[in-house]
Amino acid sequence: MLKLSNVTKRFGNHTAVNDLSLEIPESEMFGFLGGNGAGKTTTFRMILGLLDKTSGDITWQGKPISYNESHLIGYLPEERGLYPKLTVKEQIIYLGRLRGMKKQDILKKLDEWLERFKVPEYLDKKVQELSKGNQQKIQFISAVIHEPELLILDEPFSGLDPVNVEMLKGAVKDLKNQGTSIVFSSHQMEHVEEMCQHICILQKGAPIVHGSLRDIKHSFGKKNLDIRADFSTEYLKEFRGVASYKELPDGCTLQIENEQAAQDIFSSLHEKGFVRKFEIEEPSLNDIFIAKVGASYE
Numbered sequence: 001m002l003k004l005s006n007v008t009k010r011f012g013n014h015t016a017v018n019d020l021s022l023e024i025p026e027s028e029m030f031g032f033l034g035g036n037g038a039g040k041t042t043t044f045r046m047i048l049g050l051l052d053k054t055s056g057d058i059t060w061q062g063k064p065i066s067y068n069e070s071h072l073i074g075y076l077p078e079e080r081g082l083y084p085k086l087t088v089k090e091q092i093i094y095l096g097r098l099r100g101m102k103k104q105d106i107l108k109k110l111d112e113w114l115e116r117f118k119v120p121e122y123l124d125k126k127v128q129e130l131s132k133g134n135q136q137k138i139q140f141i142s143a144v145i146h147e148p149e150l151l152i153l154d155e156p157f158s159g160l161d162p163v164n165v166e167m168l169k170g171a172v173k174d175l176k177n178q179g180t181s182i183v184f185s186s187h188q189m190e191h192v193e194e195m196c197q198h199i200c201i202l203q204k205g206a207p208i209v210h211g212s213l214r215d216i217k218h219s220f221g222k223k224n225l226d227i228r229a230d231f232s233t234e235y236l237k238e239f240r241g242v243a244s245y246k247e248l249p250d251g252c253t254l255q256i257e258n259e260q261a262a263q264d265i266f267s268s269l270h271e272k273g274f275v276r277k278f279e280i281e282e283p284s285l286n287d288i289f290i291a292k293v294g295a296s297y298e
């Protein structure tokens with residue numbers, strides 16, 4: 001387990017991470033979220049030992065992380081940092097050697113990954129000759145080539161086309177199933193929703209939401225209501241128990257305070273005409289993020 005206990009980081013007068021305590025379970029994918037400037041990257045850098053903590057402790061399996069054991073952690077940073085003039089092969093050999101791997105093991109693994117990502121022809125290409133998305137595949141390979149126990153992925157899917165997103169997602173899921181513990185940061189809530197059981201939403205360096213995604217959704221209270229009807233549903237904007245209203249060409253999506261509101265809306269719709277769809281849905285992580293982070297912006 002990765003454990004952060006009362007971790008604080010100050011830059012001068014500014015507190016970027018504020019007394020943060022978190023337990024990140026093993027062999028799981030943990031969603032580490034937050035608005036811009038919330039403190040995610042700063043936290044990652046402290047976990048990686050790239051930045052000193054102002055105070056607090058970070059442990060892996062009960063022991064302080066030893067950065068001499070560089071095979072332990074893999075990191076895909078948000079700002080990608082490959083050497084443009086090296087070939088893919090030279091680049092990955094260099095990084096693999098830094099993590100204590102033998103050259104022949106690196107080349108074997110690299111071949112497997114390039115095959116998996118359908119880019120075997122890039123082995124001897126210079127990084128600067130690759131497109132942004134393909135550079136990202138290489139950066140991902142550089143983060144996992146040494147089979148780390150703990151993998152930190154900062155916005156792994158940004159800049160990738162939908163086919164490549166699925167390809168990388170498949171690789172990340174396989175690593176998780178093989179036992180890798182993954183901390184995953186993304187502004188794309190649908191990816192987090194699909195892949196993470198537990199999440200934390202950070203705001204000003206401290207968690208405003210933390211726990212299992214299922215419990216968080218349950219305790220949020222508000223649900224979404226999707227309605228399609230052959231008449232105008234605009235009157236529902238002002239209906240009791242409706243927290244928000246979004247008009248659609250053939251109906252609307254509402255956020256409702258509770259299930260009683262859904263009952264009342266259902267009765268009122270019946271009197272007006274033909275209803276083609278009426279569906280109550282769990283709130284999305286996007287709804288929760290906007291409600292919680294948006295509220296603290298105000």
Ligand SMILES: Nc1ncnc2c1ncn2[C@@H]1O[C@H](COP(=O)(O)OP(=O)(O)OP(=O)(O)O)[C@@H](O)[C@H]1O
Nearest residue numbers: 011014016034035036037038039040041042043078
């Ligand atoms: N080296 C630094 N010196 C001073 N302030 C810093 C430094 N690094 C980060 N900060 C500040 O700390 C806060 C947290 O930044 P951080 O990069 O951790 O946010 P983030 O959650 O990763 O944001 P984003 O989603 O925009 O990448 C910000 O207010 C930022 O300006």
